[in-house]
Amino acid sequence: MTQQPKLMLPGPVDVWDETLVALGQKVRSNFTDDWGPIQEETIGYLKQIFQTQNDIFILTAAGSGAVEMGVASLFSRGEKVAAINNGPFAWRAIEILRAYDLEVVDIENGWGCGADLEQVEAALAQHPDVAGLVVVANETGTGVRNPVQELAALAHARNLPILVDAVSGMGGYDLPVDQWGLDLVCTSSNKALEVPPGLGFVSVSERAWELIDAKQAKGGRGWYYNLSNWKQYRGQGRYAPTTMATSMIMGLHASLKRIIEVETLQGHWARYAWAQEAVRTGLRNIGFEMLAPDDVASFTVTAVCKHPSMAHEQEVRDFLAAKHNFTVSGTWGKTTGQAFRVSHMGRAGSKEYLLPFLLGIEDFLRTEKGIDVPMGASLVGMALPGY
Numbered sequence: 249m250t251q252q253p254k255l256m257l258p259g260p261v262d263v264w265d266e267t268l269v270a271l272g273q274k275v276r277s278n279f280t281d282d283w284g285p286i287q288e289e290t291i292g293y294l295k296q297i298f299q300t301q302n303d304i305f306i307l308t309a310a311g312s313g314a315v316e317m318g319v320a321s322l323f324s325r326g327e328k329v330a331a332i333n334n335g336p337f338a339w340r341a342i343e344i345l346r347a348y349d350l351e352v353v354d355i356e357n358g359w360g361c362g363a364d365l366e367q368v369e370a371a372l373a374q375h376p377d378v379a380g381l382v383v384v385a386n387e388t389g390t391g392v393r394n395p396v397q398e399l400a401a402l403a404h405a406r407n408l409p410i411l412v413d414a415v416s417g418m419g420g421y422d423l424p425v426d427q428w429g430l431d432l433v434c435t436s437s438n439k440a441l442e443v444p445p446g447l448g449f450v451s452v453s454e455r456a457w458e459l460i461d462a463k464q465a466k467g468g469r470g471w472y473y474n475l476s477n478w479k480q481y482r483g484q485g486r487y488a489p490t491t492m493a494t495s496m497i498m499g500l501h502a503s504l505k506r507i508i509e510v511e512t513l514q515g516h517w518a519r520y521a522w523a524q525e526a527v528r529t530g531l532r533n534i535g536f537e538m539l540a541p542d543d544v545a546s547f548t549v550t551a552v553c554k555h556p557s558m559a560h561e562q563e564v565r566d567f568l569a570a571k572h573n574f575t576v577s578g579t580w581g582k583t584t585g586q587a588f589r590v591s592h593m594g595r596a597g598s599k600e601y602l603l604p605f606l607l608g609i610e611d612f613l614r615t616e617k618g619i620d621v622p623m624g625a626s627l628v629g630m631a632l633p634g635y
């Protein structure tokens with residue numbers, strides 16, 4: 249059997265051995281009493297990761313499903329919703345809003361830039377009738393971190409809820425849901441929580457519940473992606489309205505236990521920040537530029553602009569796949585061909601992966617481009633603190 253490629257993708261990510269072991273256990277039922285402690289402990293870990301006392305639900309869904317649940321539950325057909333538009337997943341959120349017949353106030357700024365607070369403030373002032381603000385915390389497509397705390401403050405100053413797509417953010421850096429008053433926060437299993445794809449998560453604040461309950465009274469809110477329905481089932485002592493993805497939750501439980509009890513949440517963030525810095529410093533040292541400026545750079549993924557010697561970013565990804573057994577992402581939409589993306593999540597954010605990965609990029613410049621890169625020049629950031 250050929251060796252499976254190592255994933256340097258911003259999802260799915262390569263997970264740790266204890267998670268793989270937990271995923272392989274005998275299948276459990278969520279309808280028997282022995283499930284309760286596993287679910288409760290898992291929710292307890294999630295609350296620590298989200299830094300919240302809010303309700304958290306575990307769905308069988310992709311990240312987009314979690315965002316869809318937030319949109320479907322919080323807003324009503326025909327309402328206006330403001331959305332920050334600065335990357336492909338921001339665009340995905342806008343598509344979901346439009347699929348629910350919502351009118352979008354599209355606050356567009358450059359891909360590769362963080363949200364512009366003055367522009368957002370002006371858009372909210374111009375549209376005082378919006379029902380809420382939607383933002384992607386960490387724009388995975390460009391490697392940009394948006395100023396979620398400040399955006400939440402702008403929304404709350406107008407008594408609006410904020411819906412945060414934290415799919416590639418939550419768990420990867422400090423995103424304190426309660427401290428920042430984030431109303432609906434959506435994420436998924438296969439990013440910084442270091443579990444395979446398949447689970448979505450939504451946290452719901454008191455303010456969000458009030459709005460959701462009021463809207464539920466109008467009806468027509470769907471069934472699975474409807475938080476009111478989940479609340480009703482919870483009232484009957486059920487964790488979900490449907491059969492749950494119990495094996496995936498066993499894997500999630502193992503991964504969160506590792507993060508919280510072994511690595512510690514702060515240690516987990518520090519490892520990602522270390523990997524971010526090691527990639528940025530190392531690749532800059534061999535002639536690459538980063539798509540996002542340092543002050544808004546993501547801790548979970550870095551978009552690296554193609555080297556001046558390259559016509560298309562795909563060249564380096566093909567080389568790494570063929571010669572070094574790494575799978576790396578490109579970019580799409582407005583940045584197609586311009587940058588490749590390096591994940592810092594899961595095993596990608598470890599010395600075991602990063603060292604051969606960076607040496608592989610040096611190898612590309614030397615053998616494919618004839619550039620005289622000193623051996624090890626890309627490793628200058630590896631000794632930085634944090635891991």
Ligand SMILES: Cc1ncc(COP(=O)(O)O)c(C=O)c1O
Nearest residue numbers: 310311312337386388413415416
């Ligand atoms: C920020 C963000 N939002 C939404 C999604 C969509 O997640 P999924 O592909 O699991 O639906 C992704 C996926 O990478 C993402 O990074």
